[in-house]
Amino acid sequence: MSQPAPASGARLAVLLGGLGLLVIAAALGALFVGSARVPPGDVLAVLTGRIKGVDQVVVLSLRLPRILAALLAGGALAVAGAGFQALARNPLAEPSVLGVSSGAAFGVIVAQVFGLGGGLVEAVGLAACAFAGALVAGAAVYLIASRAGGLPVHTLLLAGVIVGIFFSSAITVLISVVDFDRLGGVVHWLLGNLSPIAPGSLAVFAALTTLGGWLVIGAARRLNLLALGEEAAQQLGVDSERVKRRIFAGAALLTSAAVAFAGPIGFVGLIVPQTLRLLLGSDNRIVIPAALLGGGAFLLLADTVARNVIVPAELSVGVITAFCGTPFFIYLLRTRVANPHL
C-alpha cells in the first residue's frame, strides 16, 4: 500500500462540511417523524417555544435526547471501528466482532446487578464498568490472537468471536441467576436501546466520546505511518507501541461509552469506516474524522427507521444495524480479506 498523499485541509473541510450537513438533515428529519404524529408546524412551534404541552415533551424531552444519543453512539462506534481496523490492520475488526462490545456489556450488567444508585454517579459508574469490561475483552483477544510478528487476520477474528461468546455466556448466567426485577429490560438493551437518557448522562456520554475521539483522531497521522509497517514507522520516528496503546484505549473508551448509554449495537463500526474507505481512500486523517459524523448520521437514520416501522411498537436499533451489517461483513470477507494485508 502506498503512503497516502498529504491530506489537503480544504478537502477535509469540504468533506466534514458535507457530512455535517447530512447529520443536520438527518437530525431535523428525526425531529419531525415519530409515532406521536406531531404535525410539522407544531414541531416548529415547539422549537420556537410557541407550544407547550405534550408535543413539547415529545419533541424536546423524547426525540431530541434520543437524536443526540444516536449521534454520539454512532460516531463513537464508527471511530472505535476505524481505530480497531487500523490497529489490527484488518477491515473486519470492529467492537462487536472483536468481542469488545460484549465485554463492555458484561461490565454494564454487573454494574446494574450491584446497583449504582442513580444520576451522575450511575452514569459514570456504568461507563467505568463498561470500560473495564472492554479493556479485559480487548486484551484477551490480543493475547489469544497475537503471534510473533503480528495479528493474523483469521486468528484475530476467531479470538474475537470466542471472547464475545464467553462474555455473552457470562451475561446469560447473570440473567439466569439474577431476578427479573433488576434485569427485566436487559434482553432489549442487548439489541441496542436508544431511549432518551437524562441530560446529565448525555453530558457524560458526550465527554467520554470527545475524549475517546481525541485519542483516536489525534493519532490518525501516526496510524497512517503505522500502516506502512512497524519498522518503517519506527524509522519515521513513530513509537508504534505507544500509538497502539493510545488507539486501543481510545477505541475501548468509545466502545464502552456507546455500550453504557445505548447498548451493544453491532456493525456500526464496520459499515461506516469501511464505506468511507471505499469512497475516500485509506487516509486515516480523513476517514476517522469522517467516521465520527458518518457514524452518527448512520445510526440516527437506523434508529429513526427502528422507531417508525412498526408504530406504535418499536424495534431495537441493533436489529436494523445487524441487517445492514451482516451482508456488508460477507462482502468484505469475500472481497477484501482475500488479501490479508488489507
Add this chain to the structure above:
Amino acid sequence: MSRLLTALALALTLLPAPAGALTVTDQTGRRVVLPALPGRIISLVPSVTEILFSIGAQDRVVGVTDFCDYPAEARRKPRVGGMLAPSLEGMVSLKPDLVVATIAGNRQETFEQLGRLKIPVYVVNPVTVADVLDLIARLGRLADRGDAADRTVTALRERMQAVAARVDGRPRPRVLYVLWPDPLIVPGRASLVSELITLAGGDSVTADGGQGYPRYSLEAALARNPEVIILASHGSEKSPLMRDKWERFTQVPAIAAGRLHTIDGNLTHRYGPRIVDGLERLARVIHPEAFDRTESR
C-alpha cells in the same frame, strides 16, 4: 425385534385405562388421565401455587418453583427450580401424581419430558379474569376442594362487583400502565392488565398495541395524554421504577396532576386470586374520588 417392540407399544397404548381412572380436561382442552384425585401436586406456576394455597389445598402441594413466593408458606415447599428449566430429577424424586404447568412461562419440552416419564401434566392457560376464576374452580375440583374454591370464586366476584358499582358511570381516565420502564413495555391487546384497567374504570392508552405485553413507543404513549400513569414494581424494592424519569415530563397531564402511582405487579400480572386485590388498587388509583369516604354514597 423392532416390529415386536412396535406391536408391544401399540398394545400398551390400547390397554384400557386402569380401574378407577379419572379423566379430566385441562384448560387447553387436553385430556389428562389420573388414577385418582392427585394427592401429590407439583406446581410449576406461581399463580397456581397461590390458588392451591388459597383454597386450602396446600397439603397436596409437594413441589413449587423458585418463583412461587406467595403466600410465605409456599416458600417452605421443596423447590424444583425455575419455570423455564425445572429440574426433571427434582420433580421425579418428589413422586408427583400430577404436575400443573402453564403455556405462558413453562416450556413444551417440559410437558413432553414429563409425559415420557408417565407423569400426568395438567396445563393451564389463563388469559382473562374469567379464565382465572375458571382456573380456581378447576383446581378446586382437581384437589378435592371444590366447595372452598366455589366460595373463593364467589367472594372474588362480589368484590369485583363492588368495584364495578363504584366506578360505573364515571368518566374513564386515560391510563398508561408501565410494566417495564426502559425499554417501555406495556399491556397491549388481550392482556390481563388491560382488562383489569377497563374493569377499574380506566381506558388504557396502549390497549391497541401488540398482543399481550408488547414493547411500545414512549412518545406514542405520552402523545395520548395519559391522565394517570401507573408504574409496576415486580415485588421487590429493587425494581427500577425510574420515577424521576417520568417526573420530568411535567407537561403530561398525569404528571402535572401528580397522578404518578406505583403498584405491586404481582397483584396485577399473576393469574391468581390476588388479581382482585390488584383490581381494587387500580380502581382506587384511577378513581380516588369513588373511594373517598366523604363522597361515597
